[in-house]
Amino acid sequence: MRAARRDLPALTRLWQACFGDTEAEVRAFWQALFDCTPVYLRRAPDGSPAAMLCALPAELVGDDGDAVPAAYLYAVCTAPALRGRGHCRLLLQEAEQDLKRQGIRAAVLVPAEESLFGFYTRFGYRTVFTCRTETVPAARGDCSITPLTPDGWQSLRELQLYDSHLSYPPELLRWQETISRSSGAGLYRIETGDAVCCAAAERDGETLLVRELLPDCPEAAAALADKLGCREASFRTAGGTQPFGMAKSLDGTPLPQRAYLGPAFE
Incomplete structure (x- = not known):
């Protein structure tokens, strides 16, 4: 019922x-x-x-x-x-x-x-x-990191995904942003020398939990952890077993x- x-x-x-x-x-x-x-x-x-x-x-x-x-x-x-x-x-x-x-x-x-x-x-x-999960130490990198709105993050995410995936409506993306921001993190665009990434991250003490990182880029996760004052980043991405x-x-x-x-x- x-x-x-x-x-x-x-x-x-x-x-x-x-x-x-x-x-x-x-x-x-x-x-x-x-x-x-x-x-x-x-x-x-x-x-x-x-x-x-x-x-x-x-x-x-x-x-x-x-x-x-x-x-x-x-x-x-x-x-x-x-x-x-x-x-x-x-x-x-x-x-x-x-x-x-x-x-x-x-x-x-x-x-x-x-x-x-x-x-x-x-x-x-x-x-x-x-999925695949890795942990990397925080490291200052030559990256541009920009906070995104849920709509902006969704647009960037869809550009990254060419294979089968689950797509979320606006209500759920706003909830993800709420969870992320309440922990001291958020939704981000991360530009490195080789890639443009989207990341959804939450803080858990000294660890930054990157719930999604597209494409797979340890450098981006490490740089985001450094920017947010975390000791390390644990990130989950596609392509694992x-x-x-x-x-x-x-x-x-x-x-x-x-x-x-x-x-x-x-």
């Missing part, structure tokens, strides 16, 4: 129990995205939420440039005391059927732990999104064998 606003306090408690985010962080998510994001829940016998998931709007773009409506299934979780009883499986089925009726043709999710890849495989999801996300066709639409997910949520 779909969640209503009156369910949000209980869903916030469930979210916190499963992921550890603060109440303020979860409430900010609801405030920014609840109106454009279907939220599904399955109730326990006592009426409390047993499982939940959010279906963030997105598009899955193929190698040929054609885009199909997709849903990024986010914050998929089951109450700790109710796990192992099929609540997540049934909720996924209900949500997928409802999304298909709305014309959504693909579902995408990012398992919180590597062990969950096998769990979701049982429900028809397969690994499509891979590390399993990262999964996808499922809801209507028989062929899915890419491999695609790029991007930074917006995980």
Whole structure:
């Protein structure tokens, strides 16, 4: 069933129990995205939420440039005391059927732990999104670094992506900017002698977490970390073999064998 606003306090408690985010962080998510994001829940016998998931709007773009409506299934979780009883499986089925009726043709999710890849495989999801993660020390470089608005960052990102990828609507990109800026970082254009990069970054203590760096350019990550006063940069980019996300066709639409997910949520 779909969640209503009156369910949000209980869903916030469930979210916190499963992921550890603060109440303020979860409430900010609801405030920014609840109106454009279907939220599904399955109730326990006592009426409390047993499982939940959010279906963030997105598009899955193929190698040929054609885009199909997709849903990024986010914050998929089951109450700790109710796990192992099929609540997540049934909720996924209900949500997928409802999304298909709305014309959504693909579902995408990012398992919180590597062990969950096998769990979701049982429900028809397969690994499509891979990545590579590296860490480099901060270093002053001959780079031009310019903060970008979500629209400017999206335009630069789309220029960098020629293969299959997930594309995000404005609401999600504004949320990514909010997350980035609240940590002391943001969305950037980085020009080196050889490349023009787009980066979405967040600070985590002395480490700069570059959630997306396109194209792959360690020099750009190192320079951004130096500019923001971080000791090192951990950056994620395309072209790796590390399993990262999964996808499922809801209507028989062929899915890419491999695609790029991007930074917006995980």
